[in-house]
Amino acid sequence: MSPRPPGPRTVPAYVATSRHSAPRRNTFGELTRLKRCGGYEPAGLDPPQTHLLHLLAAGSLTVVEVSAHLRLTVHAVCVVACSLVDAGLVEARAPIPEAEKVDTTLLERVLVGLQRDRFG
Incomplete structure (x- = not known):
C-alpha cells in the first residue's frame, strides 16, 4: 500500500456534489474551460462550490x-x-x-x- 499524499484528505465525491450523481448537462469535458462570471458570491453555496x-x-x-486544485475527481x-x-456564476467554454x-x-517565422x- 502506498503512503497517503501530504495535505488535506480528498472529499468523497458524493459529498462534494451534494449527492448529485451526474451533471445536468453532458457538455463538460476534461479540457472545458471554466471562467467566473461577476464578482458576487451568493449565500448558501456548498464548500466545493x-x-x-x-x-x-x-x-x-x-x-x-480545477480537479487537481480541489483534489476531486473530474x-x-x-x-x-x-x-x-446553471446559477449563472460560472461560464463554461468548450476547448x-x-x-x-x-x-x-507561422508564428515562429x-x-x-x-x-x-x-x-538586423
Whole structure:
C-alpha cells in the first residue's frame, strides 16, 4: 500500500456534489474551460462550490486543473461546475478544436522576421 499524499484528505465525491450523481448537462469535458462570471458570491453555496469560485477569481481554468486544485475527481468537478453554470456564476467554454488552433510555425517565422527587422 502506498503512503497517503501530504495535505488535506480528498472529499468523497458524493459529498462534494451534494449527492448529485451526474451533471445536468453532458457538455463538460476534461479540457472545458471554466471562467467566473461577476464578482458576487451568493449565500448558501456548498464548500466545493465556494472553493471553485475562489479558484476562478484569478482567471479561467480547465476542468482538469480545477480537479487537481480541489483534489476531486473530474466527474465531481463537472457536477459542481454544472450547478454553478446553471446559477449563472460560472461560464463554461468548450476547448478550441484542433482545426482552429494557431499554426506555431507561422508564428515562429513572424517572430524571426520581427527580430531581424529590429536587430538586423
